Amino acid sequence: MNRHTVVRVAVGLAAALALGGCSDDDGAAEITLVAYDSFPESDTSLNDALAEFSAETGIGVELLIAGDTGTMLAKAALTAGNPEGDVMWGIDNTLLSRAIDDEIFDPYPDAAVGSLPAEFVALAGGAAVPVDYGDVCVNYDIGWFADAGLAVPTTLQQLAEPVYADLLVVENPATSSPGLAFLLATVDEFGADGWRDYWSDLATNGVQVVDGWTDAYYGSFSWAGGGDRPLVVSYGSSPPAEVIFADPPRTDAPTGVIESTCFRQIEFAGVLAGTDHPDEARRLVDYLVGETFQAELALNLFVYPANTEVALPAAFTEHAVVPDSARTLDPDVIAANRATWIDEWTTIVLG
Template identity: 50%
Template sequence: MLLAGLRSPHPYESSTMKRTATPHLAAATALGLAVLAGCGGSGTDGSGSGGAPAAPPATVTLVTHDSFNVSDEVLETFTADTGFEVEILRGGDAGVMVNQAVLTAGNPQGDVLFGVDNTLLSRAVEGEVFQPYRAAGLDLVPEELRPAGDVPVVPVDTGDICVNYDRGWFAEQGVAPPETLDDLTAPEYRDLLVVENPATSSPGLGFLLATVAAYGEDGWQDWWRRLAGNGVEVVDGWEQAYYDHFSGASGGTGGGDRPLVVSYATSPPAEVVYGTGPEPEQAPTGVATGTCFRQIEYAGLLAGAANPEGGKALLDFLLGEDFQADVPLQMFVHPVREGVPLPEVFTAYGVEIADPYTMDPQAITEGRERWVTEWTELVLR
């Protein structure tokens, strides 16, 4: 989950953070999509009513979230190789994008959807958004990153939601930064952590899922009670947490007083990329590696796509070496294809999360709403 602008030391927020639309926005979206659906043809061959089927369009449409980014020269390579021009149709944040895709299932706005992650995947699958296609290059993706069973999507990138810490603050205070979830509830970290609300933020949801995975159904609530008692601060979204409350944000506007924040494992190299001045010996922020939840973003061929052949070619391209090598510095996530080297700034300033918390997408679907409701009762009321 992605560039939101040069201000962002981790731009994933704008695509995947504020996933929950307000009821008014959801209603407006549904109305607009109903109008769009009504304007479409009755078939998927582009021929309208009667007559011979039209020739396949020379354009393939990628439906994605607002912060999808790719280099122009990489897209030009796809066009040169396939003859298809790529039209990028951005559909808001990932949650709204998936809701739109469900509402238009079978009569989609494009050919390929990119940006549904493992917290939302089962919603799209149950909505019959996708049609099957096995992309070329899938065999070069590690088995643990592929969806289980016959889920008709391909993984494209991964990212880890983790607690970040302000190295300077902890050095000045002579306090060791936390490493694990258990550490965060210790007295020495009282009033130091800011997190995002899981009802309104994807990193907030990922962090909640990490605690459910770590402590189980019988233990996560107690952990959050202890964290709430230890002075955790809750805000709506990542930008507010990182820029206004986190003391280690180079682009911060409010001079934040919290040296711990829920962000991403790739935020430290992003701080270096977007920082000013000479290249530092180490990133100004670090990662508590025992707090991380693994996100995986997927793409799929939309059911009823007007240009299925172009869509298949685009899915092959998303797993190809050119696009996969472009992913890290465009969206600050990791490629899924084995053998694709990371940029030096990732290897020099980033950290590999060897054992992140994970959860089956179906388990997320079955528990998500209940966990968020219980979290709200525990932490906010």
Template identity: 45%
Template sequence: MHTRNTSLAAAGVLLAVGLAVSSCASDAAPGASPETLVLVTHDSFNLSKGTLAEFTKQTGIEVEVQALGDAGELVNKLVLTKDSPLGDVVFGIDNTFATRAVDEGVLADYASKDLTAAEEPYLLPAGSGLEQLTPIDNGDVCVNVDHEWFAEAGIDEPTTLDDLVKPEYKDLFVVPAANSSSPGLAFLLATIAAFGEGAPGDGGWQDYWTKLVDNGVKIDAGWSDAYYVDFSGPSSEGDRPLVVSYASSPPFEVQEGDTEAPTGALLDTCFRQTEYAGVVAGTENTAGAEKLVDFLFSTTVQNDIPESMYVFPVNAAATLPEGWSDYAEIAENPFVVSPDDIDKGRDAWLTEWAAIATP
């Protein structure tokens, strides 16, 4: 999940991309099962070398990965090209965009047969993707803080969303844009859950964002720019000690010999994000696509996810890497917006947000 930036392309370009990728997925002779499955993903999909080769070893089917942008852009491209499918399986649709993918009919009816009662907390409600999407990973999108910067500056760290609009934190915060980044949208949803909706002046999320803008928040196109360019953390180059990232980011700032992480997550600012995999409607290899969804849920992949994509696996049988129990935290009470409410409000919220963020 550590490369979440995107820009929306023109529909004509998307269709051209779709036709090119679709031809790769459909080279097999009519009636024959393709020897290659195309897995379409967001840009931050990553697994250790050899992991997908294990699927090929088990099934005889090779996997071609096509990265198509952030979660929002990924869904947008699937919708625009659903009459000429981009691939066979999709990974990276999250709970902020799941209902759009389902409503637009880009997914086939399949959820992994290997799901158990232990994974129920990650399932989408019936009608919102329960029948089409299999949970693969989850993580809390939270404000991250550079402990070392605040210690050197002699300023108390913020702890809540309300703190971020106080004068002492002016020009210290950077966020990825809500209309071009999935963690950016997740942070917007956290503020909507926290402050609610209302007319200007009523104290709703719109007023909160107006205060953030007035307090000098910087808005980048995507997560990569926010985290690696503008954040002041050890692996970054910037001068802003507050950034929207993940609760699982701090473990990856820990250097050999460190006894504590130099950055941390503000757990009272978090929105829980779950990512899903599904079979793309129109695949020519339904049986193979279903096997690949099952494989993504298997412990072979689930054990690899934390160190490859910096998020938590959802399979209850998966194991976490050493150090995660020391440095990776989970919010006890993350902000929540239901998939149905996201589906109903997303477009209007993004329009209102853009008017505030780019006055």
């Protein structure tokens, strides 16, 4: 390498850095949908539905994956007013208040709400619209309970009884969203004071705590992971997923859901404050709650469409349990207490 080579390399690098500065041409009819990481990036019927929106309206939609829901919200809060995209998909009711307080949404109260459940719509106060919902529930291994000759527990209270000792695995609410949802379910059941006693009973009864869902379901749950725990905090849609993605195929669900333990997670979409394309963004939000798009949600995200006029696919309804009255808490109450509850929970359960 001689002197000229050195100069050339340095110049080349400088040029490369400078070229990076040229940004894409932003035409008016191109908007960005920011979504969490379980949103499919391409190829699915959900993506086809987005393409259909573009074909109908001439508005191109780029999908930007921003991480898990917590990460996505933290990023949006950090960039509030100068957002990464134009529309955001997937803030749930445990995070909704924070999103509204951080003013990440440009309110869109006139969104096509006619066919959306009024109680869901009310939660967001016009800042965002409900797009889907699902439940976090205790799942059980049907075969394990049959072999053990033990009755499946039906209430939260029973999980703390000695006969069910060392059978339950839960996610840490400090690091996992189903873990948090389950903690909220117990707060709903036992009240703002009673939940602490319940959890110390659970701890005495040998509840296992792991950091995340994958670890709980595939590491400790007796059905899926070869673990030794026949009770796991998972989703209401886990049994149908077990059937649909069974290998080899099967017709009956190997797992069941304990309905009284279910906590409802409702997801919202909204226009991001500071978008350069508010009109196009609103049209996309309208489309996201419309029947075409909503019909594709169940089998792609394993959630229920918020739009009540959309029918569920048979594969889904056969094995999924939609509790009549899943538990829920006011998003404001959640926002006000979540940090304290998590800290208290950590002290009680992990010592």
